[in-house]
Amino acid sequence: MLASFFAFAAAIALSLSSSASVSALPSGFATTDGTRFSVDGKTLDFVGANSYWLPLLTTETDVHTSFQQMRDQGVKVVRTWGFNAINGSELAGALESNLTYYQLWNSSELDYVVETASQYGIKMIVTFTNNWHGSDLYLAWIAGNPTTHDVFFTDPKIVASYQRYVRTIVERYKDSPNVFAWELMNEARCGSDTYPSGPACVPGSETVLKWYKEQSDFVRSLDPFHMITTGGEGQFFWPGDTALASDFNFNGQAGEDFDRELFLDNIDFATYLIPGSGFDTEGWGIDWITNHSIGKSYHCLLAKKLFNFSAAATRANKPIILESLIYPSWVQHALDLKHAIMPWQFGALGLTEDGGNRLIKYADEILNGASPNDGLAIYKNNTAIWDIFANAALVQDSRSR
Numbered sequence: 001m002l003a004s005f006f007a008f009a010a011a012i013a014l015s016l017s018s019s020a021s022v023s024a025l026p027s028g029f030a031t032t033d034g035t036r037f038s039v040d041g042k043t044l045d046f047v048g049a050n051s052y053w054l055p056l057l058t059t060e061t062d063v064h065t066s067f068q069q070m071r072d073q074g075v076k077v078v079r080t081w082g083f084n085a086i087n088g089s090e091l092a093g094a095l096e097s098n099l100t101y102y103q104l105w106n107s108s109e110l111d112y113v114v115e116t117a118s119q120y121g122i123k124m125i126v127t128f129t130n131n132w133h134g135s136d137l138y139l140a141w142i143a144g145n146p147t148t149h150d151v152f153f154t155d156p157k158i159v160a161s162y163q164r165y166v167r168t169i170v171e172r173y174k175d176s177p178n179v180f181a182w183e184l185m186n187e188a189r190c191g192s193d194t195y196p197s198g199p200a201c202v203p204g205s206e207t208v209l210k211w212y213k214e215q216s217d218f219v220r221s222l223d224p225f226h227m228i229t230t231g232g233e234g235q236f237f238w239p240g241d242t243a244l245a246s247d248f249n250f251n252g253q254a255g256e257d258f259d260r261e262l263f264l265d266n267i268d269f270a271t272y273l274i275p276g277s278g279f280d281t282e283g284w285g286i287d288w289i290t291n292h293s294i295g296k297s298y299h300c301l302l303a304k305k306l307f308n309f310s311a312a313a314t315r316a317n318k319p320i321i322l323e324s325l326i327y328p329s330w331v332q333h334a335l336d337l338k339h340a341i342m343p344w345q346f347g348a349l350g351l352t353e354d355g356g357n358r359l360i361k362y363a364d365e366i367l368n369g370a371s372p373n374d375g376l377a378i379y380k381n382n383t384a385i386w387d388i389f390a391n392a393a394l395v396q397d398s399r400s401r
């Protein structure tokens, strides 16, 4: 649960060759151009927003109010949940037919968000499931409470079920230029809050990498044009360096392998975040941002035995998005390195709904018209932080041409 508060990561890059994609890409679709994003041949450098709750709002007025405030801040891309992770007791009344929870998803609400985004000059990153709540429900309902979380990535019934759901969403919006990209999963890890990781998901097992490949290839088979990203947190697998051996950000223990994920044919860009819990000192964050920069060398000599990071960074030639920022210097460093920026999470004020929608997870409630706050929401009335992002959005906008 806690880890989800620190947001997520994503990646996008077009799998087609750039000449093929330029001629075939429908008008208004976002794509990549080297390490930058672009739309209709124009660079799109951006500040985005995270708002998982947007499709769960119960009135259309509140959707407009939220988009309006995002536009005020200069937001161009919004990441939201394309799933509604509800639990067994919530399902009870609606689920006599043994459907799994995600089939209860109310498409009309997500439809409204996707459709309305363009009125505010915004595109959506739509996430298919979550490591923290969504995938655990697949495990409980389909695998009958297995002993480890990584079963999510390998159980054929779960994979088939995930793909059925993904197919439904992708086919629904595959022609929409309002979708910026598909995201396979928020913060995929070997373990979750509910289930530990098992012996089949360890550094070097490539469990998550193989799942990313399988699922990104699957999405690409359904949709030739939209970008696809992992949704990972940006952890590296840099083995062989004893100084890093016990650091989950570098030792592969969480399940991710940022460099190799970025190399997958149908992963178009990557996201990464700055983890909380002691790693979020200012200097650590600056180095972490540098470590993720595309087109630069990763200085990890020992690991080069296994994988040539320098070559990876150069050849991947894909954009990346930084999420969950705290220090102004991090925002500046990300801007300097031309990473897109998407803080967790956007806070809207003045909503008409009150008391919250019982299906919203995390810090559920909408109180006094304020969107859910997990402690990291950035509302307009918090001008100091709000303005950091509004000003970064102006910088990004001035580069977008």
Ligand SMILES: *[C@@H]1O[C@H](CO)[C@@H](O)[C@H](O)[C@H]1NC(C)=O
Binding pocket: 087, 088, 089, 090, 358
């Ligand atoms: C399921 O959700 C309901 C309503 O949000 C909550 O009261 C209940 O504790 C949840 N049950 C479990 C097992 O998480």
Ligand SMILES: *[C@@H]1O[C@H](CO)[C@@H](O)[C@H](O)[C@H]1NC(C)=O
Binding pocket: 096, 097, 098
């Ligand atoms: C749901 O599953 C239960 C237990 O397996 C079964 O008895 C019931 O017939 C199923 N209902 C439907 C509508 O398939």
Ligand SMILES: *[C@@H]1O[C@H](CO)[C@@H](O)[C@H](O)[C@H]1NC(C)=O
Binding pocket: 058, 059, 106, 107, 108, 109
């Ligand atoms: C889905 O959401 C829409 C918009 O909020 C609502 O009008 C409709 O009744 C909902 N449908 C179901 C089946 O819950």
Ligand SMILES: *[C@@H]1O[C@H](CO)[C@@H](O)[C@H](O)[C@H]1NC(C)=O
Binding pocket: 244, 250, 287, 288, 290, 291, 298, 299, 300
């Ligand atoms: C991360 O980047 C910083 C700054 O360039 C560098 O000093 C550090 O060695 C890098 N970390 C690793 C593990 O290579």
Ligand SMILES: *[C@@H]1O[C@H](CO)[C@@H](O)[C@H](O)[C@H]1NC(C)=O
Binding pocket: 304, 308, 310, 311, 312, 314
């Ligand atoms: C890594 O790749 C770069 C770029 O292709 C190349 O110049 C370098 O020699 C390679 N290093 C190793 C250790 O293979």
Ligand SMILES: *[C@@H]1O[C@H](CO)[C@@H](O)[C@H](O)[C@H]1NC(C)=O
Binding pocket: 349, 367, 368, 369, 370, 379, 381, 382
């Ligand atoms: C801003 O709005 C939030 C949500 O209503 C509230 O909790 C907070 O106290 C407000 N902050 C200021 C500085 O007014």
